[in-house]
Amino acid sequence: MSPVKPRPVIGEIFPYKPGKPIGEVQREYGLEEVIQLASNENRLGPSPKALEAIRENLDEICLYPEGSGYYLVQALAEKHGLSFDQIILGNGANDVIELITKTFVHPGENVIYGFPSFIMFEIAVKMVDGEWRRVPLKEYRFDLPAMADAVDEKTKVVFIANPNNPTGTIVTKDELDAFLDKCHDGVLVVLDEAYFDFVTDPDYPNGVEYLKADKPVMVIRSFSKNYGLAGLRLGWGAAHPETISHIQRIRQPFNCNRLAQVAGVAALGDEEHLVRSREMVEEGREYLYGEFERLGLEYVTSHANFILVNFGTDIGPLYEKLLERGIVVRPMAPWGYPESARVTVGTMEENETFVKILEEELHTP
Ligand SMILES: Cc1ncc(COP(=O)(O)O)c(C=O)c1O
Incomplete structure (x- = not known):
């Protein structure tokens, strides 16, 4: 028997490789303790209120979830001043990204995004036989004027992380205002704000405010980062009600599981946990910047809970040495940065351990 052949585009998809999970590293390297700084999770853990909500609802998992995600959508709408019909839930923000290309992109139409960026944009376009247009970053930032030049009459979606x-x-x-002015009506500009909660810069455009001002944008947010619920898979998107109604047609009715929904509602109400998580990241970023400077390493100033660091050496061997000592970072060679890794900001104790081990390994030939 010869195996069934996939669609040609499947061969062009570079499979998404997540950061190594803690258990796998422990098993492989025989380690008791592992510090996972590879996947931009919340190192403080989940909100205690979310945990309590999950425990209280465990007996209900024999029931299908609320198909509309009623209570969570209601809570999100209230928190952000949006209407119920402007919001759609996803099995993680990833799911929302996929739903967007499946709903709007026809084979032959194109999707534009910066590169390197979140790899799911490209996979989601390839999945629907759309044309993918990578526009190189300029000095590590999305080059919106170049992206505007790449837009044509066949452009359906633009992803901006x-x-x-x-x-x-x-x-x-x-920059965003100038970009939106140049886009034609048929383009959906998607602002992927998975790391929204960590940004404090006053020049940062809050996508929800753009939506309320009737700009042609769709916003994506995640519960995986500051909310600490990555393992439950929970994200959401917001857009014009008509845009959302199209996407709703193909959303799986139970894409958002029961425990994720109740945990999401509880986490939204846990302001204390959100503030503590944000403060941990702000403090950790400053500490790490200082240490990288002391070690003579270049880094990109970050508005999120991770930092792109250039270690001035081929990242492969250093990554392996760190792994052996229980530190997992994300090597960036596949993203075109062969000497860099992306390092999640951890708790202060984790950051200090990471720096100590890094320093030893950098000085070991
Ligand atoms: C820019 C960006 N968007 C979306 C996601 C996916 O988030 P989720 O875990 O909610 O699927 C990530 C996850 O790393 C991300 O970095």
């Missing part, structure tokens, strides 16, 4: 992953940089309000 703001902050961008893996560089942690943002586009400003002025």
Whole structure:
């Protein structure tokens, strides 16, 4: 028997390789403790209120979830001043990205995004046989004027990761305004704000405010980062009600599981946990910048919970040495940065351990 052949585009998809999970590293290297700084999770853990909500709802998992995500959508709408029909839930922000290309992109139409950026944009376009147009970053930032030049009559979607992953940089309000002015009506500009909660820059454009001002944008947010719920898979998108109604047609009715929904509602109400998480990241970023400077390493100033660092040496061997000592970072060679890794900001104790081990390994031939 010869195996079934896939669609030609499947061969062109570079499979998404997540950061190594803690358990895998422990098993492989025989380690008791591992510090996971590869996947931009919240190192403080989940909100205690979310955990309590999950425990209280465990007996209900024999039931299908609320198909509309009623209580969570209601809570999000209230928190952000949006209407119920402007919001759609996803099995992580990833799901929303996929739903967008599946809903709007026809084979032959194109999708534009900066490169390097979040790899799911490209996979989501390839999945629907769309044309993918990478526009290189300029000094680690999305080059919106060049992206505007790449837009043509066949452009359906533009993805802007703001902050961008893996560089942690943002586009400003002025840059976004100029970009939106140049786009024609048929383009959906998607602002992927998975790291929204970590940004404090006053020039940062809050996508929800753009939506309320009737700009042609769609916003994506995630519960995986500051909310600490990555393992539950929960994200959401917001756009004009008509845009959302199209996407709703192909959303799986139970794409957002029961425990994720109740945890999401509880986490939204846990302001204390959000503030503590944000403060941990702000403090950790400053500490790490200082240490990288002391070690003579270049880094990109970040608006997110990770930092792109250039270690001045081929990242492969250093990554392996760090792994052996229980530190997992994300090598960036596949993103075109052969000497860099993306490092998640951890708790202060984790950051200090990371720096100590890094320093030893950098000085070991
Ligand atoms: C820019 C960006 N968008 C979306 C996501 C996906 O988030 P989620 O875990 O909610 O699927 C990530 C995750 O790393 C990301 O970096």
